[in-house]
Amino acid sequence: MTMVITEESTSRYVQLGDMKLHYHEAGEGEAIIMLHGGGPGAGGWSNYSRNIGPLAEKGYRVILPDCPGFHKSGPIVTAEPRRLVHARAVVELMDALDIQKAHVVGNSLGGQSAIAFALEYPERLDKLILMGPGGFLGPSLFNPMPTEGTKLLFNVFQDYEHPNFEKFNTLMKLFVYDSSELTEELVQSRFESMLSNDCEHLRNFVKSRELAPPDGLFTDITPRIKEIQAKSLVIWGRDDRFVSLDHALKLIWELPDARLHIFAQCGHWAQWEKADEFNRLLADFLTNE
Secondary structure, eight states: OOOOOTTTTEEEEETTTTTTEEEEOOSSSEEEEOOOOOSSHHHOOOOOOOOHHHHHHTTEEEEEEEOOOOOOOOOOOSSSSSSHHHHHHHHHHHHHHTTEEEEEEEHHHHHHHHHHHHHGGGGEEEEEEEESOOSSSSOOSSSSSOOOHHHHHHHHHTTTTTOHHHHHHHHHHHSSSGGSSOHHHHHHHHHHHHHHHHHHOOOOOHHHHHHSSSTTTTTOGGGGGGOOOSSSSEETTTOOSSSSSSHHHHHHHOOOOEEEEEESSSSOOOOHTTHHHHHHHHHHHHHOO
16 A cells, blocks of 8 residues: 655654754655755755655655755754755754664765765764765766855855745756746745745854854765765766766766666656666665665
8 A cells, every 4th residue: 555645745844953953754664864955945855755655655754854954854054064064964864753763865965964874983883875966976077166056055045134936936946957847846845945034044054154163064075985884876967957967977986885776857856857877776775785
C-alpha cells in the first residue's frame, strides 16, 4: 500500500539546546538525513518533497531537517561557517532521535554541511551522497567565480529590506534546467517562507556573512576531502548554473571511495528535476554498494 505522506503529516519539532529545530520524518529502517541548500526560503520539504515518500516506501527512515536559521527552525546569527553549524545540528538531532549512524545527503550548502559532517563526525556517518556542493572547492576551470546563480542568490539576500518577487522568481528559474517545470505552488511557498518573520532568516544570514572572515563561506577545503573514508556517491546536473561540473571531477578525484553520476538537461536540483531516476539511483547505491 502506498504511503500517504504530506508536509503536515511529517512535520516535527525538537529542542536542541537553545535551538528549536524543525524537521520532517517518514518511514522506518536505516536513517537517511537529507540536508537542503542555502537559497532564500529553503527548507527540508521544498528541497526533498519528491524524495521522502519513495525512499520511505523502500524501507528507510527519511529525515529532512530545516537547518538552523532556515524555514521553520529557530534563528541564528554566527560568524562560524554555516556548514559547521549545520553538521553539529545533525549530530544533536541524531542524538535526540537515538540514531547512531546515518546516510547523509546534501545539496548545495547542504552538500557543504554533509562534507563537514563527514570530516568532523566520521563515526556517525554511513554513506555520503553529494549533489552540487558549492563554495569550498576553489576556482572553476569552466566558469568565472562566483557563478551566475551564486551572484543572484546573494543579491536576493541583500534585498531583505525590500524583497522583490520578480528577482526571487528569476533566481528560482536558475536552479533548474527547464523552468517550465517549476510549479507556482513551489515558488510561492518558497517566497512566503523567505518573507516569514519579517525576513528574519535573510537578515540574519547577511549579518552572519558580515561577521565571518572574508573567505569564511568560500574556504577551499579540497585538501581535506581525501580524509573522508565513507562510500560516496556524487550526483551532478550537467547544466548547473550555481556549481560548475568540474567541481564534481575534483570531488571524485579526492574522495577515496566515490562514484559519479551526471544528469544531462539538469540544473542544480538533481533530486527534484530527475526525482524518479535520483530515487532509484540513491536506493541502489544504499542497498548494493
